[in-house]
Amino acid sequence: MRTSSLSPLTRRRGSALVTVLMVSLGLVMIIASVIGYSLTERRLNYREGMRLEARNAAEAISDYGLAQVRQLMETRSDFSPTRFTSNEGQIVKPSSDFWTGSKVVTSGADAPELLIGLVAPVVSSNVSSTLYYFDPADPNNEYEPLRGRYAFRFDLKIIAKATVTAGNGLGGGPQTCYLTQTLSARASPLFSHAVFYNMDLEVLPGAVMNLVGPVHTNGDLYVRSQGTTTSSSLNFTAQVTTAKGIWAAYQKQYYMQRAGYLDTTNFTSAVTFMATPTPPATTGTVTSLYDSTNKIWRDQAWNTGLTPTSPESATKAAARNSFRVWASQTYKGNLQTSAHGVPTYKPVSDLGYAEGTNNDAHKLIEPAIPATDTANYNAEVESQKYATQCGIQIIVNPSTVTRTGRMPDGTSISIPAGMYRVFTKSGTELILPGQPSFGPNNSVTNPITNPNSPLIAGVVPIVVVKQDQMYDMRRVVSTFTYGVNRSSSNKYAPRLLDIIDVDMAELRSAVAKTVNGATTVTRYLTALPAQGTTTTASNWANNIYNSAATTTTVNLTNANLIYSYYPSSGTISVFPTGTWNGGIYIQSIDADLDIVGSTTPSDHRKDSGVRLIFGRGHVASASDGSGLTIATNDALYVLGNYNADGTIDTSTGATSSARAVDDADETPCSIVCDAFTILSAPYFTASGSGTSTYYAQKTGWNDRLSDHVCDSSSWSSSWATTNPSSSNCVDGKCNDSATYTYDPIYKLSWTASPTVPTTTTPLSSNIIARSTYSTTSRALTANTKFASSSTELSTAIMTGITPSNRYPGYYSGGLHNFPRFLENNSGNGYSQRTIAIRGSMVAMYDSTAATEPWSLRVYDAPNRLWGFSNLFLNGRFPPLTPRVMSYRRVDFTDIDKTTYASMKSSWGL
Template sequence: MSDRRMSNAITRPRRGMALEVVLLMLVMFSVIVLAGLSAVTTISRTSNADYHGARATYAAEGGADDVMSQLDAAMQDGIISGEDLANIQSPVVSGYRMTQATRTTGVPVSRTITSGPFSGLYSLNQPIDIEVTARDTSGNRATAVLSVNAQTIPLFQFGVFYEGDLEIHPGATMNFAGWVHTNGNLYLSSDDVRFQSNLTTPDSVFWQRKDSNNRLYGVHINNAAGTAVALRFDSRSLSDPLFKTRSQQDFDGRLMSRAHGVKPLKLPLPSNTPAVTLVEPRVAGDNSMVQDVKMAWKADWHITLDASVFTAYTAADSNTMKANFCTFLTQERSAGLALPSAAMCARIFKPRLDAFYEGREDNRVGSTLAIIRPDLIDIHLDTLRLWSDSAPAARAPRIIYINVINDNVADTRRDFVAVRLRQGAQLPRSRVAADTGGLTIATARPVYVLGNFNTIVWRPAAIIADAITFLSQPPNPNMDARTSWPSATRCTGSSAGWCDVNQQAADMNTARSTNVNAAILAGHSATPNDFMRVGGSQPYGGGLENFPRFLENWSGATHHYTGSLVSMFTSRYALGLWGSGVGGQYYSPPTRQWSFDVNFRFPERLPPGTPSVGTVLQTAFRPLY
């Protein structure tokens, strides 16, 4: 064989082997490409699944927030009921089928609030779980669980509670111990006012008066260490985040506004039902929710006064009028409780026609001087106590409600019908010896409190009315003793202390220092417009310092008050604005020693029928996988 043939024989196999290698490489490359494509597809599918899963999670979380807002709206009436939970609507999110299950977990428990703006108060707590599931059309699904706490808070554990704007501008020094809350704006300006506890509003804090362009530099708020720190900022000067930071820096967060997530606290009433409903008379059509709030339905002693008694007799305060007064009263008691006899009724309840000059109310007749004198139903609490204490199990009252009918609305000067509480230094015992007991007196009319109230043996007490005026301690040296009181308090002479006969013209009776221990819930006189919004000075409603009203010259006298100051509405019968009586000089202010009654920090020591308000607080959030 020649060398060429040998060479060709050797070369041909090598060429075939190269082809095989190329083919093998092509196959391997194809496998790599396919694997890469598969990986890309897998990654794409995984990313797509993660994307859609994340969207479903966000939808579930958003749905939980929607249900939370529905609960929050339901709680605006102060309570969460089974009906509220049944009426929760499943949230709507485009592209998802949403389902929700909202349910209570356990029974309501009374305990101290430990988180949120109202931390430190106590409430009836109802834990609730909100479970929301979101599913899209591709089968992606996510579930979120939101845990919330529905808190029902008794009103009288606040030192001050206002439904509308709250103005605090005392001229005289004022120190106040107790939580201050308003559902409106908070206006603070004074030469010397000091707050020893928290101040909260779901709206704004203004370091200025509402009625004029005036700011004073004596507002102080205690920090957590009890050190008084001057207020030097408000909701106008700082944005919400900066307001929150500055409040923490200056007061340890004890001044809280919308910046802190504070929410309004509302009575448990149907939507668009005004808070003044709480004091209104019974109406046959009142539903169960309204009945649970109205003091007239809560009362175990319901009294209806026919005001025509004040025009039925020509001789004012005649013995005949007094003897027949109880025939103008319709009295009802619940659960078989006893009513006083006719003779005892005449000793407990007495009429007082044109009782005294009411300087604050003179503004209702303009510039014409007219003597405004209220017609009163005087309730002699010492006589009531002696009658009740002789058989407390059958007689002791807890809530007394006084309704007034047939007053002459065309002649409000003559028929300014009101209630006066007198000789109330010691209140009736409870029906059960082991019970703290207590007494709440309520009416839609103005109330006057004469002399010391609830000062001998402390009991939970409340006065709920259209307006509340404190009349000073009469001049009798032992006035707390029943036998020392003169008839109708018509004491004579120039001694200091309240006397009806000395308050019969446009001058001021000289007051004596007086002590009152009771929660009060009443209407107030509001400054009609906000200076900052409308410009120009506005008539001042009187603010917190004049919420309990006065009619005397209190210069040199001290008004000691311990309780809870609550206003849920503006007055509808006692319409006189602060400082608007004849010449604006119908009283001079006392030294105000006012403080919160720390007894009200315990549920068992609250006055009978204490109203409650509510809010909802988120406590936890978790996704379910």
């Protein structure tokens, strides 16, 4: 029997099945692989997302801590290394509620951490000091706002960690991120700036003005020059920064001149800034804000017509950005504004400023407040005041009634009329040479300090109170209203001031002997030159009233010391060791604000001023050359040259008196006050010889002429009651043949005739400029003030101003009128005098004692030679110089767990 085989079809079907199964298996494997890869990719992506979340959380924690650190540094001047590692208890982490909705672990060992490290001072290797120099040659400092300056720098590291967990099994284990960033706190000495304004800065000169040294303002910067040619240009030669904007405009479009108003619309003179030089060049390219080709100003408005008060808009943002790009490319960091991120600089503690609403910075010069005054006491603010920092405190009552002052700890002290008392900052009473009385209620006198005692014949008092001594033609009685027409019912009446004279030459001698133990001192002679003597000639060569005088060595054997007094035992002892720190604070009780509505005479202010006299030559200083700071809550006047010899180099180069010191012994010094006025040096001429030698004042300030016009050009007899006009251009008396004293600062009584010398040889009329001498009454007379003399100052100046637009008719005068003037510096046929200032000019607050606005009717402008002292340029600053704070984040880095643990351990945490 024959059996048939399987059909070919059946065999083909079987092989196809195998093929299908194999293909399917391959597909399954591919799909499985794809699915597995997808799941792995998902897990990796998920973990990367966890890592980013952990990093963002750690960064948020770090920034949260950085903000707290900055706030604490701004409110308390503690830069001790362990301030934040010693569990100060003020740095906190974000609360757990902050992380709601996130995967951040908020408890246990993986909870977020925020740790603040050691505060580490950073200094430069090229200076032997505690300062850091922001080197312009370092590329990292190209856009550094403090480039080219010295500052105290403190770096502080912050580390943070955050852990994120998946919670759904996809991300695997928790992800932890560690990072660190560094906050660089810069405590910049205020006087490291040639110009520093805490408010809007206006620079609007009529003649060429060159500003040498760094300039900063916390407000807006207004720049314009009063002209249309290069002969009236304004030139900045170093870095300029503003925390707001720069505007080629006048803040006050119209302001009072002598004869009315000035329209500034068409002024197009150049306002130039210098680009940072590119090595090896040492001078950068100079470019003006004014584009003379297209006739537009390239300021922050960028030719849009916008102003600082224009509301924020896309146009304003675009203009700001266009200016930022152009300024960066053109000036290479030498002109920066808020568009470049320039911060506001302010002192440590709550001492800010906002025009019209916050004048807290003025507290720096105000008397101390007792701790018991809980409503007003702030420990940090008190620690920053000159009234608590200065080693010597002089409390003066210039008025005619007993008034209450405040001790260095803020407690009250009664001072009789016309008296003063002196204390160390710890409260120990001191006795200055020539001080007539001391002790409680000034009831004690002693031959050691009694200027009439034969035991100390010839001792000259350092401080003399002179009631009703001089007029300040800018300061007016309170019944006059600015912005209202002058009339018989709104009469412009200048104030008669009490003056507190401080003899800087005698102070120098007293400090040299008491503090330094010196037996001689080099200084000028300050006694008035005697008339008609044969011995005068040798003394005249060293006399401060001689413009060509030189210093001489004075023996201190008979000079008086500064003593201490202990009322409880009634004993007088030596000057306490460690008292002198270079700072003297003069509290004038007259400068206190009135108590409105009070019927008690002692509650009302009688205007006064502190005046520094005989400051020519070097000022008082410890033997280490640390210098001197004089601070007061009152308006301050400097009579004549100060910390300078009066020989002025008017060049603008390296030897200029606007920057170069007189000699290697010149020390840094500062003046801090409510308002600052320069009175030019009184200079005499000598004629004749032997017993026919006679002297007479030729130029400079004289108190007896202080209520007179600076010049007689376009004077009107109705100046006080009629508005300014072309025939009424100046304020003050004129053509009345006023009698003045041989001594320019003789203690006057304006209710009686001034005393004049009775032994003076009659003077011929050609000896005294604009004056005559009566041979019968022996009286000196003049119709106007003397022409001023050129005057030189080497000092930092921190003072208040009266802001523009505060009230109708107010104008600050701008930086070009930063010091106040009261004399004829250029008018009525006289050659223009030079006022040379090398130092630093700081407008920190609004004036509260001398609040009157600028007026051109009381002076003729000098030639301004103002610059930045080489002492400050090289990091030598006066005692007790305030610091202003700024901050910069200089590092942000991811770190690993090992580094994190190491840093934590090194901080003792």
